[in-house]
Amino acid sequence: MLLEFIRGNTTAAPVPFVPEITLFQADEPIVLWEKTEAAGVAQPPPFWAFAWAGGQALARHVLDHRDLVAGRSVLDFATGSGLVAVAAAVAGAHPVTANDIDPYSLAAATANAAANHVDVIVLEEDILDADEDRDDDYGVILAGDVFYSREMAARVLPFLRRAAGRGALVLVGDPGRAYLPNSGLIERAAYDIPVPVSLESVPTRHTKVWQLINR
Numbered sequence: 001m002l003l004e005f006i007r008g009n010t011t012a013a014p015v016p017f018v019p020e021i022t023l024f025q026a027d028e029p030i031v032l033w034e035k036t037e038a039a040g041v042a043q044p045p046p047f048w049a050f051a052w053a054g055g056q057a058l059a060r061h062v063l064d065h066r067d068l069v070a071g072r073s074v075l076d077f078a079t080g081s082g083l084v085a086v087a088a089a090v091a092g093a094h095p096v097t098a099n100d101i102d103p104y105s106l107a108a109a110t111a112n113a114a115a116n117h118v119d120v121i122v123l124e125e126d127i128l129d130a131d132e133d134r135d136d137d138y139g140v141i142l143a144g145d146v147f148y149s150r151e152m153a154a155r156v157l158p159f160l161r162r163a164a165g166r167g168a169l170v171l172v173g174d175p176g177r178a179y180l181p182n183s184g185l186i187e188r189a190a191y192d193i194p195v196p197v198s199l200e201s202v203p204t205r206h207t208k209v210w211q212l213i214n215r
Helices: 002-009 029-038 053-064 083-090 103-115 150-165
Strands: 011-015 018-025 074-077 096-100 121-124 140-144 169-174 185-194 204-212
Touching: 002 103, 018 053, 018 083, 018 103, 053 083, 053 140, 053 169, 053 185, 053 204, 074 083, 074 150, 083 096, 083 103, 083 140, 096 103, 103 121, 140 150, 150 169, 150 204
Parallel strands: 074 096, 074 140, 096 121, 140 169
Antiparallel strands: 011 018, 169 204, 185 204
């Protein structure tokens, strides 16, 4: 049912800034948003149907610097469409886990992994509420566009800092969201990412890839 909804309301197409990856994407973001709301009570917004700027930047960076992830275990936190997880798998990471709390997101990640002929493990769990050692399994943690609200930032940052503190490489893709931390970040790359005007009100977002350190 979930895969049918995704395939019936999106089109498989190259990602604008990462054209070597195909993604099931919505043609009309607002229309899909309304359809998702109509599908049921408490249905999360369809973040899985769009290639958000932070995710595109991370995917581009990983594919251009494959040594960062090749042969390493990777967690794509708040995976959305699974774009970053797919990019990591294409770049040679193994195993790759796509994590989200939205079952539609994980169905999309599964579909997108299959479309790109890679293997991705999906994990439907709020790992921020899990045991503090839950991040131990991953050598690399990738987080695209996760600092969009005060509440989300307050929950995500301790998890990412803890992972960095025990030695994981933590990379964050961010297009200038208001709640990006103002310390403990090292800039690794910057891109001008094409984005849907209907979602971002502008045609491009200047987006940076940061390495988060435990400071």
